[in-house]
Amino acid sequence: MDARSIIAGIRDRKGLPREAAVWFANGLASGDVTDAQAGAFAMAVFLNGVGEDGRVALTRAMRDSGRVLEWNLPGPVVDKHSTGGIGDCTSLLLAPALAACGACVPMISGRGLGHTGGTLDKLEAIPGYRTDVPVDEVNRLVSEIGCAIVGATADIAPADRRLYAIRDISGTVESIDLITASILSKKLAAGLEALVLDVKVGSGAFMKTMDEAEALARSLVQTANGAGCRTAALITDMSQPLASSAGNALEVLEVMETMTGVAINQALWDVTVALGGEALALAGLAEDAGDGADQIEEALESGRAVETLGRMIAALGGPVDFVERYPDRLPAARVVRDIEAPSDGFVGAIDAEALGQTVVRLGGGRLRDGDRINPSVGLSEIMPVGEPVEAGETIVRIHAASEGDAERAAAAIAAAIRIDEEEPEEPPLIQKRIG
Secondary structure (H helix, E strand, O other), rough: OHHHHHHHHOOOOOOHHHHHHHHHHHHHHOOOHHHHHHHHHHHHHHOOOOOOHHHHHOOOOOOOOOOOOEEEOOOOOEEEEOOOOOOOOOOHHHHHHHHHHHOOOEEOOOOOOOEEHHHHHHHOOOOOOOOOOOOHEEEEEEEHOOOEEEEEOOOOOOHHHHHHHHHHOOOOOOOOOHHHHHHHHHHHOOOOOOEEEEEEEEEOEEEEEEHHHHHHHHHHHHHHHHHHOOOEEEEEEEEOOOOOOOOHHHHHHHHHHHHHHOOOOOOHHHHHHHHHHHHHHHHHOOOOOHHHHHHHHHHHHHHHHHHHHHHHHHHHHOOOHHHHHHHOOOOOOOOEEEOOOOOOEEEEOHHHHHHHHHHHHHHHOOOOOOOOOOOOOOOOOOOOHHHHHOOOOOOEEEEEOOOHHHHHHHHHHHEEEEEOOOOOOOOOOOOEEOO
């Protein structure tokens, strides 16, 4: 068995047998599979798929390419995963809120992928915050605090670590088979008892249509439940950014404003509460999702969630006074420019992917593997769809490293946001439950 024959089999629509999946995953982890072969494999899967059996085989093979964790924790081990969007910073609210409700949350997160932001990149906007943490330390932190948001160690699904980076730079992100195997290989290796999935749909998501999003949600839920992890998914709207900011430090700032009550983003709050309710019910900590949602809301409103977040940040190397001094602790961009509405009307539609690509080109994401991120850049005060505007009113604020970057971003934003005379119909924020 060799990489060339496995790739050729997928190219010729013969699927991915279990033995081939194991060989290729081990080759990714060991380095026997080259970057060129990994890219060819990803493209073959992207174009032809591997079927349900191949998807399960690849998930399990990538999970077993490294260490499968076992925890010694005082409560049920729970996690959440989002398929990626713009302004999607719910993990920063949800992990500490779940912990405040009795769950144990060793949240192994990822970096930005394509036009979407990554939880680790957001947290690394906080000075000193460490995402590379040994498993024993994660166990201790979760035992003491209730949650720790960290990156996968080198021995967790190493096959996925390689393939994930290749997908990001080879135009093969939007594949149900590859997304399923990537997400679940890491989550199942993390020894979870319950998992809630946030599957995004719309212009800023990898799944642009409801049919695509539902297919991915069912693939994820069926594969995870089949592997013994209680799992459900919510399909949520990503036809516009979830938060009113997009960019690493800017999203952390909005999270802190929401959690401290300074300026609550209702959409961000509502998605967090819904996901948390599902997670607590799956973990046996709530009678049902409604009861769980009430518990999450109380944890956020009472301040218990933000207090937990502050303890986690301090324990992972961030400022001990972050909750009290977060505006002073986050980096700020050198250039700030407002984009104004060209006419009276309503925000009619937003190309959220275009806004995400704008953030990447400002330096807030990666165009090539190894690119260094500027945590201060991005967009803020993004007006939501349906909002009435007057000519000259700010609809987006650009945060850039240079005047030239701001100028290029302004042109992209002008093409991405449409102002209509009539008020548009807004899609529901939470569109469907699977599981």
